[in-house]
Amino acid sequence: MATTAQPLVPPNDLASVTKTLDLLTPRWSVWVLMTLSSQPLRYAEIKPKLPWLADGQLHPRLRHLTSAGVVERTEYAPRHVTYGLTRRGTELLPVLAQIASWGDTHLEKQLVTSKATGALEPERIPPAQNIDDTIVLISPRHATPILMTLMSRGRASAKTLAAEAMPGYGLNTVYKPLDRLVADGLVTAVGKGDFQLSASGQALAPVFKAITNWATRPPAETDPLRRRGSAPSRTRSGPWATTPARLPAPAVPAAPPPAPALATTAPPHGPAWKPGDLFSHQIPARPITPTGGPRR
Template sequence: MATTGLTGSTKTDLARVTETLEMIAPRWSAWVLMTLKAQPLRYTEVKQALPWLHDGQLHPRLSKLCDSGLVERNRYSSQHVTYGLTSRGTALIPVLRALRVWGDTYLEPGAFDPDGFTAHQQQVEDALVLLTPRHTTAILWALRVRDTASAKAVAAEAMPDYPLSAVYPPLDRLAADGLIEKEENTFTLSASGSGLAPVYTQLSAWAAGRPIAEARHHPVWAPAPGPAQYEGSSFATTRPEPATARRPAPSAPAARAQPVTWRSGEMFSDRIPARPVPTAAGPRR
């Protein structure tokens, strides 16, 4: 990541958060992590739980997550290999929950795809798509620090190694996505941009190896504004059930617990009560 004008520990913190987002952003990574949340599984069992992924998609994703230290591969014999979350992978689950809560609160309802892509998983995927383009996090952090800033000031803080003209495309994209607001040549965080506080604070704590409970003391993003808080948030939207039910996974071997098979609303163990849908339009998908 390019150096930024943000100073001291904030710069290091930002680099860690950006690296973490890049680690979990590739499509289906969050699905794999949630599938392994309950227990280690054999490759065939992971494939049964995510039947729409071909070997050419699933195997590279598992390998990448192993390389990242989020998943571990245990080989007991040539015929018995399992994949399970490491302690770091397990500690990342609350971060995925924070992404889901933010998506439920601020993203517009989206269509379900034919494979039964359910609401909560889709929210996590869409949130990552919005947050992972280059310079996004640096710009959002710069606006969080400065409150209101010109394009020149944002560029100096978030993209000091680039010409001023380079800051306009990401600013325009963030404004189109609804994460920032533009008035003439000044920019500020929108409600949905400010609502990312729980996501960024928990990402920061995880990336630094600190307990998630310390997230609320983040020097830039705490105290978290807006309705979305940490675990136990009561904010979610009531979503329609998918028009096409998810294909059931084949039965697991009798000797093992049946692998997780995702259904609508089952991405996380906690039940989310209904809330009114926000009146203001959220970021585009």
């Protein structure tokens, strides 16, 4: 039977979430935002905090975030330029905190041996990596519309999801993004051909709400960049504390010099990152996949 119900997700809400994810999707953009969370910095001050990024990777992130209106470039002299968060960028910090909280709770963590007790415990992940890994799961094309449709409906068939989350596409097109969401632990198959959110998927509701509230707060911002596609998956092994996917952490080439403490004063719309939040945990020296992508 063809569905005649109107979509339950307001188009403006969906557009707000997808545009904000487009802003954050280029990998390492979140790390740059968090590095600038306390005060404006010169390029030479940013670079040591993100030592695994080459000049050819850091400059594009700064340009992207500046074009999006969340970072401001201030030139005092030809050789004295600083980068700092705009008001919109500062308002984005509580949204990043919400995403980081979801990632810390629901993303997989390898179990490691505690040096203090010798017992297995979940590895400690930097907040910026929790955010990056979460965005990898929900930013691929059609993933957010499917998740938000299921969030509104509670349960839906593939036919309904194709009609509401992917209008203009054929029924067969919905199965690939659905299969990915099921493999990532955000959606589960129920009954005969129906789907619903898993507990991890349902817990994304505050994340989408925080993103929507930020994106719809005037002045409205638009992202000039297009959505980036997802990358091939990798196979995980070993003991894991939870199931949804996570990207490998960057390998730090050398211990960076001591970084200035991040601000402890709360910004106007939410808590600031506390001292050491960006690199609050030792980053494991695991290899980086060239194009990113989740591990399942």
